[in-house]
Amino acid sequence: MEKLALSDEILLKIDKPARYIGNEINIVRKNPQNVAIRFAMCFPDVYEIGMSHLGIQILYDMFNQREDVYCERVYSPWVDLHKIMKEQRIPLFTLETQSPVKEMDFLGITIQYEMCYTNILQILDLSQIPLLAGERTEEDPIVIGGGPCTYNPEPLAEFFDLFYIGEGETQYDALFDLYQSIRRQGGARQEFLRAACKIPGIYVPSLYEVNYQEDGTIQSFTPKYEDVPPSVKKEIQMDLTNTFYPRKPLVPYIKATQDRVVLEIQRGCIRGCRFCQAGMIYRPTRERDVERLKTCAQEMLESSGHEEISLSSLSSSDYSKLPELINYLISFKEKGVNISLPSLRIDAFSLDVMSKVQDIRKSSLTFAPEAGSQRLRNVINKGLTEEIILEGAGLAFEGGWQKVKLYFMLGLPTETEEDRKEIPRLADKIARRYYEIPKDKRNGKCQITISTSFFVPKPFTPFQWAGMYPKEEYLARARVVNEEMKEQLNRKSLKYNWHEADVTVLEGVFARGDRRVGQVLLKAYEKGCIFDAWSEYFDNGKWMEAFQQCGVSIDFYNLRERSLDEILPWDFIDCGVSKSFLKREWHNALQETVTPNCKMQCNGCGAAQFQGGVCLEHQN
């Protein structure tokens, strides 16, 4: 067995040593001496979170199918170990062979949410790799970023050698082949990066120059050399059936957030909610073949021994063969396999399924109207109406359910006080529907839980131009909801949860920031900010100091409504959905006009260029 990177003394002192020892079921073992390329795949958060991420499992499986590549994993050391590693200068290591990350050819980091940005710096720092790409030498790994946040990679531009924009299945082979051929010829890092920028989907930030206008907006974003492409198009795997999917998922010893088999049934979403980035960047919607999914499910359950399976997609109810798939999965119940259902549209079918796999009295119904009033739901293009909600809830209440969870956003474009007040009113109407059931037929009180989050505009959505609000304004909006809730008839059956707004403000800056906010990240990390996604470690004071000391204005990034002709930091990326479509949708939002979903009609977003998925359904 491999020697561990950490001593027994350390492992017995820290929390959950199993995070750092590897040796999981279905781990891939190779002799590093027999491969040409060593790749460290990183999720920059704690092991239990990182191990739950499907994307890494897909790429881990895919990379390791290549004989000349050994892909290993690395996650963020928790704060207890972080301190020890810093003090004793222990280099960060991979789980598989417990080798220093610095010895790898590549360090790939998946970037899933803005609040993990300081953890990326932690990974580089503990790996003893220079934080700034410009300071790295031939001895350092090539640092690659991927994942949804790379649709605006600019805040992280200084820290990465290259970004892979889009779905990983398609271009890594080309990247690895290029790396090998350049290495064989004795080529240097710079040479590789210069050649890599010509591979579709690859963005090498150091090969572009950004100039700013006096008002702080971008004046120009241009390649430094003639052979560097001016724009980067996202990569997409059009055939989701005949492609990579891990049949032997890694099984952690400690309980991961997703302690189950995850079956990705489709990518993309037909709905076109205007706030939703995933709904735009993963277009067009592509389904996986149901027969293939059944085989995958069975093989994964057998090879992992997991006792639960869940489906992954943006809007599972839109999967065309959902009843067939779920009925198949229910047959595993005899073997003690639970089915964890995704949020399904509440109708007779989903209630029937839920009653088979969950304890009705304990489970709750989930609705995500996102906005309280129909007017605002039209603005955000959320198709859910009050009628649908009350009908679904009514059906569920008659069937024995009594708990409902409602999710909303506050701070949406055009939102008024009246819109906010509609949130508790809608909850009250649902409660009234419950109490219409005769007393002897219902089971005590109902429980309606309202949760709100604050809206953060994201790149490549129709709301990418929208302004945000100061922190105090968000909290004031939550108070309006809370006050109005107290006015409701069924207030005793309602509960309201909302969060602090500090994180929202930071997410806003990093979601739509440019290269100049990178220095704030660096400063915040120097001040000790890590694990910002964990409220117990988030320190807003340090962040505010960092912004002030760097002279970077939060308001510039958050409060402005951007003009339609402004050059946005992410404009050089082509995500398949055209800017003119986004503009049209922004206009429709302000007009409160609803746009039909992709199955009802094609709205000409531009994704039809990929020649597949839902886009082809309209051609006949």
Next chain:
Amino acid sequence: MNIRIKFQKYGVMRFIGHLDMMRYFQKAIRRADIDIAYSEGYSPHQIMSFAAPLGVGVTSDGEYFDIRANSSHSSQKSIQALNEAMAEGISVLEYKLLPDTAKTSMSLVAAADYLIYTKPGYASLAETPEELQAKVQAFYEHQAEILIAKQTKKREITMDLKPLIYEMNALNLRSEETLSARKVKNPELLNACRKTGAEDDIPALFLKVCTGSADNVKPELVLEAFSNFHGLSLEMAGLQIHRLEVYAKADEIPVKGETERKSYENYLQKQKRIYQRQGIAFPEFVTLGELGKDI
């Protein structure tokens, strides 16, 4: 049907805690396609119970858990299937059928054997096994009582460890005789002890201590008392604790139900007579595995 499974745990798996080991085996049993029985209800769980939790960092050749199965292949086939589903560092050693009315291993646990030796790179327990044995004698045999302070939930109490330590002596792990007498199976430990070229003795402690829900003695507790008594500054992280075996009391009736108890009592009496006739003392303990039989 009730099955008792014995396994060993070594290498990096020593860092997997007790609750995670339970989760590990739940999944391993499914991978090995053992026909385990599930409880009723919306979230059915496997009917499975572990004998005695093992601390993080401790290795073992004698871990037990019981399962209820609907049907079963032979012991040999089941052990093979389970071992194909194991991670490196866990091996299944026994798979035994128990009587239908068997008490759980957890309720039977009465004692456990441990080896304690020095990890490579740390200060040794003693220069020689003889030196260690002298220290053990002074500590264990020459003291009338071994008083220690123990922190309970409410207050600190003083307790006497001596009656709870059934055996304590020094060993030399370089000796093949010792290794086989103590039935050491941990492959990493065996490799280390058999390393050719090295001729030095490997002093180690052997402990048999009271274990179970009533008076559970962790070897760490004995080591601490031992260390304090001799004024040693033993570094706990440098000592490897290895559990060898877990026992039930030999004269405890391991089954429930009136007729079953009666027949077991008769069996016990017969056994005792056989021992008496041969002039051998009836053993105080039996391993948990000896209470079942191969299928």
